[in-house]
Each structure stands twice: as C-alpha cells, then as structure tokens.
Amino acid sequence: MLCKRIIPCLDVDKGRVVKGTNFVDIKDAGDPIELAHKYYQEGADEICFLDITASSEARKATYEVIEATAKKIFIPLTVGGGVSSVDDAARLLQAGADKVAVNSSAIKNPDLISQIANSFGSQCAVVAIDVKKNPDNSWQVYVKGGREATGIDAIEWIKRAYDLGAGEILLTSMDRDGTKTGYDLEINSLAAKLVPIPIIASGGAGSLQDIVDAFKVGVDAALLASLLHYQITSIKEIKDAMRANLIETR
Amino acid sequence: MITVIDYKTGGNLFSVCNSLEAIGADIVISSNPEQIEQAEKIIFPGVGSFEKAMQEIKSLGLDHAIKKSIARKTKFLGICVGMQVLFECGHEGTISKGLEIIPGQIEKFDEKICPKIPHMGWNTVKGNASPLFKDISPEEHFYFVHSFAAKVPNELENINKKFPKSNIYSTEYFEKFISHFWDGENLFACQFHPEKSGEAGLKLLKNFINL
Numbered sequence: 001m002l003c004k005r006i007i008p009c010l011d012v013d014k015g016r017v018v019k020g021t022n023f024v025d026i027k028d029a030g031d032p033i034e035l036a037h038k039y040y041q042e043g044a045d046e047i048c049f050l051d052i053t054a055s056s057e058a059r060k061a062t063y064e065v066i067e068a069t070a071k072k073i074f075i076p077l078t079v080g081g082g083v084s085s086v087d088d089a090a091r092l093l094q095a096g097a098d099k100v101a102v103n104s105s106a107i108k109n110p111d112l113i114s115q116i117a118n119s120f121g122s123q124c125a126v127v128a129i130d131v132k133k134n135p136d137n138s139w140q141v142y143v144k145g146g147r148e149a150t151g152i153d154a155i156e157w158i159k160r161a162y163d164l165g166a167g168e169i170l171l172t173s174m175d176r177d178g179t180k181t182g183y184d185l186e187i188n189s190l191a192a193k194l195v196p197i198p199i200i201a202s203g204g205a206g207s208l209q210d211i212v213d214a215f216k217v218g219v220d221a222a223l224l225a226s227l228l229h230y231q232i233t234s235i236k237e238i239k240d241a242m243r244a245n246l247i248e249t250r
Numbered sequence: 251m252i253t254v255i256d257y258k259t260g261g262n263l264f265s266v267c268n269s270l271e272a273i274g275a276d277i278v279i280s281s282n283p284e285q286i287e288q289a290e291k292i293i294f295p296g297v298g299s300f301e302k303a304m305q306e307i308k309s310l311g312l313d314h315a316i317k318k319s320i321a322r323k324t325k326f327l328g329i330c331v332g333m334q335v336l337f338e339c340g341h342e343g344t345i346s347k348g349l350e351i352i353p354g355q356i357e358k359f360d361e362k363i364c365p366k367i368p369h370m371g372w373n374t375v376k377g378n379a380s381p382l383f384k385d386i387s388p389e390e391h392f393y394f395v396h397s398f399a400a401k402v403p404n405e406l407e408n409i410n411k412k413f414p415k416s417n418i419y420s421t422e423y424f425e426k427f428i429s430h431f432w433d434g435e436n437l438f439a440c441q442f443h444p445e446k447s448g449e450a451g452l453k454l455l456k457n458f459i460n461l
Contacts (some may be wrong), residue, residue: 002423003372003391040448045372071268076393076446096264098446121298123368123395167368196366220371250372250391 003248005045005221006211006238007078007200008228010035013052015061017229030229033068039228040073042235045250047073048170048223050101050128051081052145063095070096080128080170084108086115093120101126101170104143107150107157110164117165126200127161128170129154131187139187146174155190162195169199170223176204178226183214192218208233208241215247252459253289255316255332256281257296257306262445266295266329269445273452275459283315291459292316292324295445296331300340300356300398303331304348313349320351323436325461327382330396333431333439342398352431352439353408354400359425368397369423375442377419380432382440382457390450392429392442399427399441 010017010032017030036047047069051062059082066079079092080101089100100120106112106127117125130146131139131154139154158169171191173184183201191199198220205211211222227233242249252270256263256279263279270277270293280286294316296303307313320326328336335348340356348356359367372391377383402420409416415434420426421441431439438458444451 001373002369005371070265071272074265074269074272074446074452075448076395094264096268098262098265123297123370168370196361198366198370220366 001248003045003250004215004219004242005200006043006235006249007046007048007221007223008036008039008044008235009048009050009202009223009225011050011052011225012062012065012081014058015065018052032065033072035229036069036077037072039235040075043239043250044075044235046076046078046221048078048080048101049097051079053082056082063091066092066095066097078126078170080126085112086119089116089120089124093124099124099126099168101128103128103130106161107141107143107152110160113161113164113166117167122165122167122197125166126168126170127166128172129157129161130172130174131184132174133184133187142174146177154187155194158191158194162197166197168197169195170202171199172223173203177202179204180206180226182206182210183219183222185213185217188214188219189217192220208238211238212241212245212247215242216245251289252277252291252293253286254279255286255292255294255312257303257310257312262295262297262330262443265443265445266293269452269455270459273456273459275455281310281312283311286312286315287318289319289324291461292319292326293458294326294328294332296329296333296335297395298331299342300331300334300348301343301346303335304340304346307335307349316349317351320437325436325458326438327458328439329445330441330443333441334398334400336431336437336439337400340398351437352400353412354405354428356398356400358398359423364424368395369399370395372447373421373423373429373442375419375421375429377417377430380417380419380430380438381461382430382432382438382454383419384457386450386453386457392440392444392447392451394421394423394429394442396441399425402426402428
C-alpha cells in the first residue's frame with residue numbers, strides 16, 4: 001500500500017535555514033544541506049526547500065544549495081519560492097529539484113501551472129497555497145509570504161489549480177503556521193475530498209497526535225518544520241506514532 | 251563502466267547520475283547509437299510521457315541500438331518510462347508503439363478505482379529471486395511517480411512464453427501492476443525510481459553495477 005509521507009520543510013534565505021512564527025520573527029536554524037542530509041538519514045520521505053530570499057541576485061546561493069543537496073540525498077526534493085516562469089522552474093529542476101512549487105506567481109498568472117505541467121509533467125507541478133480562515137468560516141488565499149489578501153476563495157483556487165494541471169497541493173494554514181496548535185483539519189479534510197491529487201498539510205503541527213490527525217482526515221503528506229528543527233520530536237518518533245495508529249509508513 | 255542513455259527529454263538523468271556517482275560507479279552519458287550498442291552495461295532512465303520518449307528515442311536512432319544491445323545480452327536496466335517503452339504499446343497521449351521487447355501494454359490507472367493519480371510516493375515491491383533485490387528486505391519501500399503501468403495479470407502468459415525464465419515483481423495501488431521485471435538473464439526494469447528510493451534504491455543500483 002502507498003505510504004503517507006513525512007516531509008521536512010526548510011525555509012531557506014540566502015543559503016541558510018530560517019523558521020518564523022506566523023510568517024514573521026525569522027530565526028536562524030542551520031545549514032540546509034546538513035539538515036536535509038540529517039533528515040534523509042533519519043527516514044524523511046521527501047525534502048522541501050522554500051526559498052524566501054527576497055532579492056533575485058542572492059538566489060544563486062539557492063541553486064548551489066540545491067545542487068549540493070541533490071548529490072547527497074536520494075529522495076525527492078521539492079523546491080518553491082520565487083518561481084514566476086517556466087524558465088525559473090527549469091533552472092531549479094536542472095539544479096536537482098524533482099518538483100517545483102509555485103505560489104504567488106500562479107495567482108497572478110494561473111497559466112503558469114499548466115505551462116509547468118505541460119513542460120515537465122504534472123508530477124513536477126506543486127501548487128503551494130497559503131490560506132487564512134475568514135470570519136464567515138470560508139478560507140481566503142494570501143500571497144507574498146502571507147502579507148497580502150487576494151480575495152480568492154481557497155476551495156475555488158484548489159479546484160482551479162487541479163484543473164490547470166497541478167500534481168499536488170501544498171496547503172499552508174497561516175493561522176496555524178508556527179503555532180504548534182495542530183493542522184487546520186477542516187480545510188485539509190475538505191481539500192483531500194475535493195481533488196484527486198495529493199494534499200500536503202502544512203502549518204501548525206505541535207505534537208505527534210496532530211500529525212496522526214491530519215492523516216486521518218485524508219491528507220497524503222505532512223510538512224514539518226519547527227517540530228523537527230528544534231528537536232521537539234524526531235522522524236522516527238513520528239513514524240512510530242503512525243505505525244501505532246495503523247497509518248502506512250516506511 | 252555504466253552507459254547512461256540520454257535521450258534529451260531532461261528528466262531524471264542527473265538524479266540517476268548523482269546516485270551512481272554516490273555509489274562509486276564509473277559512468278558515461280551517451281545518446282550515440284554506436285556507443286550504446288557497444289556498451290558494457292546500460293541504464294535507461296526516463297520521466298515524461300511514453301509517446302514523447304519514443305519519438306526522441308527514434309529520432310536519435312536509439313531504438314535499434316537498444317534492441318541490439320539487449321539481444322547481445324548487455325546488462326540493461328530501464329527505469330520508469332525507460333521500463334515502459336520496453337513494452338509493446340503505450341496508451342499515453344495517442345496509442346503509440348514501444349520497443350516491443352516485453353509483451354504487454356502500458357495503460358493508465360483506472361480513475362474509477364484509484365482515488366488519486368499519479369501513484370506518487372513510497373510503496374512495497376513483492377516478488378523474489380531477482381539479483382537486483384539481493385540483500386534488500388522484502389519490507390523495503392521504493393519511490394514511485396507514474397500514472398501509467400503494465401497491469402497484472404494482463405499478458406503474463408505471453409511474457410512467460412517469450413521469457414520462460416522471467417521473474418516479475420508486482421506492487422499494489424488499487425490495481426496490481428509490474429513494478430520490476432527480470433528476463434532471467436540480462437534485462438532488468440523498474441517502474442519505481444531507485445535513484446530516489448533512499449538507501450534501498452542505492453543498494454539496488456549497486457547490485458546492478460556488481461552483476
């Protein structure tokens with residue numbers, strides 16, 4: 001049977017790992033190549049780099065990090081952040097990424113999703129969506145690292161992303177990101193039933209039970225940052241908890 | 251020396267080379283038919299569509315080179331689409347002919363049965379006796395990403411007729427499909443990506459280079 005995946009996520013700024021709370025208050029959390037390799041050895045199923053480097057000149061550091069990482073870890077590598085064209089995607093794939101995540105640029109130019117899917121296959125096209133709950137219990141899509149509301153309904157956007165050829169949805173709850181209060185199970189459960197592509201839950205994991213709960217509502221993968229970076233738990237403990245709850249894992 | 255076939259579809263060529271370098275293999279990347287015909291050992295990687303892969307293979311004149319090298323018992327490992335095109339026919343895009351070495355069709359997972367397509371992630375591979383799985387636990391998982399597959403039991407009889415010594419490993423993703431093929435001699439194929447399957451995948455590649 002197909003396993004549920006555990007994906008450590010490294011936010012990378014100018015070649016260093018950082019992690020913030022609610023998308024601000026950025027702290028240094030280490031060397032991305034070393035950290036990716038450590039998670040690889042501990043049994044990570046995939047690694048995700050989100051490049052949050054603001055200036056495009058400083059991006060060279062990101063390509064170097066990807067190249068070095070791809071020579072040391074032999075599991076899939078997803079890279080996102082600042083991807084605004086097929087050329088950007090091609091550069092990341094050439095550097096050694098297996099999948100490319102698009103976020104803000106896809107909102108501005110939804111065709112980017114189909115262009116990437118058509119050029120490299122749907123399996124390469126991850127659409128990252130940052131959402132916040134509205135007072136009326138719907139969810140709104142935010143861009144620019146969570147600073148800008150778009151007025152777009154998250155459910156509509158997930159459907160559209162799938163129609164355009166997205167191979168996977170990386171769904172981040174900004175309300176929960178970095179808070180360790182658990183994934184937003186409501187939107188993750190809706191999303192998992194909505195589209196026939198994998199959903200990666202992101203934002204809010206604070207305990208082993210939170211991760212188990214996300215899998216129980218039907219997501220395919222769980223993205224983890226603070227829990228692992230600050231050694232609150234380990235991949236081994238997470239997988240033991242999954243096994244104890246009869247969730248397929250490797 | 252391992253010759254890795256480059257048929258210009260980009261794909262996972264670099265990942266395959268990275269993993270081969272990590273296990274200390276000597277590699278040469280080639281899209282030259284003569285070089286491939288004379289190669290000592292061949293790895294044939296691939297991602298992308300069946301149809302596009304076949305077009306590129308033919309336009310580079312690699313179809314005959316691949317068939318000849320397999321016929322002269324060169325150790326050969328096809329990966330993902332590099333496995334699929336060894337079959338007779340693919341249903342991705344328009345129906346297109348493959349290299350017609352292994353009997354069978356490459357068909358899409360049935361959307362009525364499979365809730366999510368592609369089959370993407372880690373799964374087990376069940377079978378026995380292929381030398382590529384030497385010293386690998388049957389509980390190990392391998393990384394898959396594909397929407398099309400050679401389904402079991404279609405054509406098993408024909409495969410056994412053509413390759414009486416063949417050995418088939420299968421994987422379940424709502425449907426059962428061939429995840430590893432060994433003809434009993436020199437031809438190996440994997441639907442999964444050993445180059446992305448962690449230490450178990452590296453072990454499998456090592457078993458191939460040590461054949």
